[in-house]
Amino acid sequence: MENRLAVWKKILFGLLAAAGVTGLLTATTAVFFYALGSAAPQASPAAGEPASSSSAAEEEEGPLSTWEFTGQPDDWRLVLVNFEIPVPAGNDPVLETVGTVQVDERIVEDLERMIGDAAQEGLTLTLSSGYRSEERQGELFEQAVQDNLSLGMSLQMADMVAAESVARAGYSEHNTGLAVDLNGVLETFDETAEYRWLQRHAYEYGFVLRYPEDKTELTGIRFEPWHYRYVGREHAEKMRLLNLCLEEYVAYLDEQAARG
Numbered sequence: 001m002e003n004r005l006a007v008w009k010k011i012l013f014g015l016l017a018a019a020g021v022t023g024l025l026t027a028t029t030a031v032f033f034y035a036l037g038s039a040a041p042q043a044s045p046a047a048g049e050p051a052s053s054s055s056a057a058e059e060e061e062g063p064l065s066t067w068e069f070t071g072q073p074d075d076w077r078l079v080l081v082n083f084e085i086p087v088p089a090g091n092d093p094v095l096e097t098v099g100t101v102q103v104d105e106r107i108v109e110d111l112e113r114m115i116g117d118a119a120q121e122g123l124t125l126t127l128s129s130g131y132r133s134e135e136r137q138g139e140l141f142e143q144a145v146q147d148n149l150s151l152g153m154s155l156q157m158a159d160m161v162a163a164e165s166v167a168r169a170g171y172s173e174h175n176t177g178l179a180v181d182l183n184g185v186l187e188t189f190d191e192t193a194e195y196r197w198l199q200r201h202a203y204e205y206g207f208v209l210r211y212p213e214d215k216t217e218l219t220g221i222r223f224e225p226w227h228y229r230y231v232g233r234e235h236a237e238k239m240r241l242l243n244l245c246l247e248e249y250v251a252y253l254d255e256q257a258a259r260g
């Protein structure tokens with residue numbers, strides 16, 4: 001049990017290697033995610049059944065559910081929102097405008113410091129997106145589906161491919177005000193000096209690259225070099241040291257707490 005995460009990591013690594021993820025074209029990626037989707041989690045274990053003792057239950061779980069989610073952490077900075085977990089009820093961040101976007105006011109100081117410090121080194125970080133209402137998120141998702149349909153995909157495929165890059169309404173971190181998209185949301189952002197600077201320094205300001213290239217099977221989202229999530233400095237530093245994405249980190253903290 002205590003090494004479960006490590007074991008899963010090995011399994012996932014094997015899966016990744018087998019799938020040959022590196023350099024996949026969009027179409028292939030779609031097939032990959034389709035395969036993952038078909039191995040989607042079965043219903044949760046029956047209530048009262050000890051969650052940790054059943055290896056059969058583990059076998060039934062798809063790779064996307066290898067982290068255990070036992071509820072939102074108390075810490076607002078760690079709220080977990082992904083394709084399976086919606087924004088918590090009552091989500092209503094107090095917003096503040098930075099540049100042309102709005103974000104949760106609690107992250108403004110660190111965000112502005114990050115942008116300012118980057119500028120000191122001659123690097124330009126611009127905010128392309130911050131808080132989005134759930135309604136706006138729904139519009140973006142629907143637009144992505146329509147784009148895929150116009151490429152000739154079936155509705156099911158169009159929906160699935162859209163979900164790789166655009167979250168459904170209520171399932172986006174942008175709905176929390178704790179996430180920002182930088183520098184025009186470009187696929188090539190990871191080739192820039194700004195990206196390399198963020199790789200080295202974002203954690204110092206409490207931000208993490210939310211959808212890293214080596215964690216797509218856990219986040220359910222393809223590599224997004226432009227999307228950063230505020231988790232606060234302590235957490236960002238730990239996540240970096242342990243090389244954990246937010247799904248893994250929340251599960252890790254749960255495990256630590258359970259051990260006392």
Ligand SMILES: [Zn+2]
Nearest residue numbers: 179180181227
């Ligand atoms: Zn984003």
